[in-house]
Amino acid sequence: MLYVGGCLDDLILIHGGAWQMADAPLADRIFSVLERSPHVPHRGLRFETNQGHVTLRGVVRSYYQKQMAQEVLLGLEGVEHIENQLEVEWPQ
Secondary structure, eight states: EEEEETTEEEEEEOOOOOTTTHHHHHHHHHHHHHHOOTTSSSSSEEEEETTTTEEEEEESSSSSHHHHHHHHTTTTTTOEEEEEOEOOOOOO
């Protein structure tokens, strides 16, 4: 199983089993669109991708940010499924 993941602070690649380079360009595109979005926080957001399936993880400050992180990925070439596991923590 291949996992290509990233964090907006640092891009990381995690892999095991059969290495498939197809997910590395997808991870680059995901990183780029998330970084460019003014509605998505740039810290503490992580993602993994495995053959077009993207999992978002981390903490955001609102349900709007959670939804926008998912929305910016919807039209991205190579994204087949998005699992949004972002957690919302309200500012105190």
